[in-house]
Amino acid sequence: MNAGSILILPGDGIGPEVMAEVRRIISWYGDKRGLEFEVSEDLVGGAAYDVHGVPLADETMEKAQGVDAVLLGAVGGPKYDDLDFSVKPERGLLRLRKEMDLYANLRPAQCFDALADFSSLKREVVAGLDIMIVRELTSGVYFGEPRGIFEENGERVGINTQRYTESEIARVARSAFELARKRGNKVCSMEKANVMESGILWREVVQKVHDEEYPDVELSHMYADAGGMQLTRWPKQFDVIVTDNLFGDLLSDVAAMLTGSLGMLPSASLGAPMANGRPKALYEPVHGSAPDITGQGKANPIACILSFAMALRYSFDQGEEADRLEKAVEKVLADGVRTPDLLNEEGKTPASTRDMGDAILAALDASL
Ligand code: IPM
Ligand code: MG
Numbered sequence: 338m339n340a341g342s343i344l345i346l347p348g349d350g351i352g353p354e355v356m357a358e359v360r361r362i363i364s365w366y367g368d369k370r371g372l373e374f375e376v377s378e379d380l381v382g383g384a385a386y387d388v389h390g391v392p393l394a395d396e397t398m399e400k401a402q403g404v405d406a407v408l409l410g411a412v413g414g415p416k417y418d419d420l421d422f423s424v425k426p427e428r429g430l431l432r433l434r435k436e437m438d439l440y441a442n443l444r445p446a447q448c449f450d451a452l453a454d455f456s457s458l459k460r461e462v463v464a465g466l467d468i469m470i471v472r473e474l475t476s477g478v479y480f481g482e483p484r485g486i487f488e489e490n491g492e493r494v495g496i497n498t499q500r501y502t503e504s505e506i507a508r509v510a511r512s513a514f515e516l517a518r519k520r521g522n523k524v525c526s527m528e529k530a531n532v533m534e535s536g537i538l539w540r541e542v543v544q545k546v547h548d549e550e551y552p553d554v555e556l557s558h559m560y561a562d563a564g565g566m567q568l569t570r571w572p573k574q575f576d577v578i579v580t581d582n583l584f585g586d587l588l589s590d591v592a593a594m595l596t597g598s599l600g601m602l603p604s605a606s607l608g609a610p611m612a613n614g615r616p617k618a619l620y621e622p623v624h625g626s627a628p629d630i631t632g633q634g635k636a637n638p639i640a641c642i643l644s645f646a647m648a649l650r651y652s653f654d655q656g657e658e659a660d661r662l663e664k665a666v667e668k669v670l671a672d673g674v675r676t677p678d679l680l681n682e683e684g685k686t687p688a689s690t691r692d693m694g695d696a697i698l699a700a701l702d703a704s705l
Pocket of ligand 2: 586587590
């Protein structure tokens with residue numbers, strides 16, 4: 338059966354390496370589960386800049402708008418550090434998020450039991466951890482105007498603007514409450530209402546959406562700095578965390594480390610439903626392009642593979658197949674397969690990116 342369309346944007350650095358493993362898994366679903374995805378591929382980030390002089394060509398943007406799901410690897414690298422801000426690789430990713438209006442960024446942080454000792458925190462703090470950060474992704478200080486570097490009184494001043502409308506806050510709050518109902522039924526909203534007006538509005542609107550539409554969900558509020566502290570002190574107190582674009586960027590990196598490795602975390606960025614009922618969607622690992630290990634077969638493909646699992650769940654309505662893939666990942670970790678980022682013992686030979694892909698494919702076969 339035609340399961341839907343996917344646009345793959347491998348991007349830069351380790352992006353193409355980890356995406357190669359995802360492609361094999363997509364093919365596995367076609368061969369073994371009858372889910373035939375229509376897959377196309379294009380350029381983003383520095384790879385697009387090298388060819389088109391921009392980090393995302395208009396044709397690619399158009400393609401992204403027309404598929405059921407976009408899968409992105411990573412963007413950026415030292416080669417592009419000196420480029421003008423407007424054509425930096427990251428701008429390609431930000432354009433996709435903004436023009437597809439992917440306002441709800443879901444970043445799960447789950448600690449696989451096999452990796453609990455690998456976290457920098459104690460086992461009892463992280464074992465069994467399963468939280469979900471919902472980060473607002475299309476507004477806030479990332480996009481607010483005015484922005485820029487200006488001259489003022491004979492010196493330069495750098496300006497960015499934190500800006501949120503009520504409707505922008507309300508829609509991401511709804512995403513968080515909806516998710517919470519399918520999980521632990523608890524939402525903690527994080528802002529800095531003690532110092533920011535946008536935080537005061539954030540808190541009010543989240544509370545109002547809760548009281549009027551989701552009174553059954555438990556809601557609490559926390560200042561984002563305290564939230565960061567609580568995330569490292571006792572993360573299991575949380576179920577769903579909803580927060581703005583910048584705090585979400587920071588807090589999701591903090592949450593990532595609880596799980597043992599940044600190489601483990603997937604994400605889904607979702608927008609409004611399209612004509613076919615599926616949400617506009619982009620899936621990407623939380624990690625970056627990792628130029629220091631590019632091309633050496635050291636990258637951990639799990640974050641990207643788990644991002645595809647999220648696509649199965651949220652775009653293609655294949656929750657059971659998503660579970661199958663997540664269980665396969667859990668199994669290879671339990672079996673001790675480790676890319677270098679998951680290995681701190683000396684003397685053990687790490688698995689390569691490809692080995693990890695092989696092991697997950699074998700676990701998928703074994704699941705049939
Ligand atoms: C992320 C990244 C991006 C962000 C960068 C690459 C633009 O850090 O997705 O968390 O800041 O949003
Ligand atoms: Mg980030």
